[in-house]
Amino acid sequence: MTEATTGISAFDRDTAITPRGEGVYDADLSADWTIGHAVNGGYLLALLGRALGDALPHPDPFTITAHYLTASLPGPAAVRTSAVRTGRTLSTGTASLVQTGEDGREVERIRVLASYGDLAALPGDVRTSAEPPPIPPYERCLGARDGMDPAAIPPITHQVDLRLDPATVGWAVGAPSGRGEMRGWFGLADGRDHDPLSLLLAVDALPPTAFELGLSGWVPTVELTVHVRHRPAPGPVRVSITTRNLSGGFLEEDAEVWDSRDRLVAQSRQLARAALA
Known part of the structure; x- marks a missing residue:
């Protein structure tokens, strides 16, 4: 991977915010971070997190x-x-992301409560x-685009460097394990x-x-909580x-994120809807 300097990468560009005054920020949600018709929830949370980091006296x-x-x-x-x-x-602060709907009315998309330090x-x-x-080592894992129909690859896949553990990609060849596990190496594409x-x-x-x-199908997030424990190593x-x-068409996803120094740098839990039919 080529190295991108913080501030000029696609991630920084696409999570950029413009202060409007009185805690309000303008943003432009990029289509490069979509899955299907919707913008990815983690990307959106990062954008809201950037706004809160600017609005609150603590950085992280x-x-x-x-x-x-x-x-x-x-x-x-607008945030x-x-x-x-x-x-x-x-x-501690709150943030809300809103957009203008087709009828011209304001629609709230996300509401956040966060503590910064x-x-x-x-x-x-x-x-x-x-x-x-x-x-397994990075070189023995599978790229997210390996063997996929280019027309079926969501735009977000081009923005990240994702290498999946072969033990968790049975679904891609019609043989899911039934264990409800997903693992991989994750970086930004630039x-x-x-x-x-x-x-x-x-x-x-x-x-x-x-x-x-x-x-199969879209698994939309209902609620997502993230705990950040350390600044990650390069x-x-x-x-x-x-x-x-x-159960009942809902599932939880518990995530752990480990950096190159074998430190647990983030944890999360989310509740999501799953299509059972």
Whole structure:
């Protein structure tokens, strides 16, 4: 991968925000981050996270929860932020992304509640029983576009460097494992190194675990909570996602993100809808 400098990569360009004043920002949702007709939820969360990082006095998302109300579409959008509380080590705020609907009325797409701090100021003591996921080396994993019909490749696939663990891609050849697991190496296609904002994308950028459960089709996110634990070291990250329970047409996805220094840098849980028919 070629290296891109932070600030000029496609990710930075497409999550750019323009302050309008009083905590409001203008944005342009890029069609390059879509799956089907909708914009990817992790990309949207990163954009909202950038707005909150500008609006709040602390730089880094520690915990951020998004409720996805309606599908976001490529094009103009506005982000409205509000500070709820500002403390010495943490500040908390809300954000809402809105677009203009076909009838000219404003439609709220996402609502977020988040707490921000300074990851660089955290103590270095780590006590954990968590271990990195058993993913084969990068060169032995499968590219997201390998063997796919070019016409069926979603635009977001061209923006990321995704290499999937062969043990979790049975769905691609009509033989899903039934285990509800998805694992892979994840980076940005232009080589930009990860930061806390790109981790918000990473937790929602792999194919849905529903595919390995034998389901197909769109799996829209209802709610997504991300905990960012460290600033990631340079290089691609490893992402592991599991689903243990699908019930009533809803499933959970628990994700872990590990950096090149074998540190658990982000965790998430989301609730999503799954088409059972």
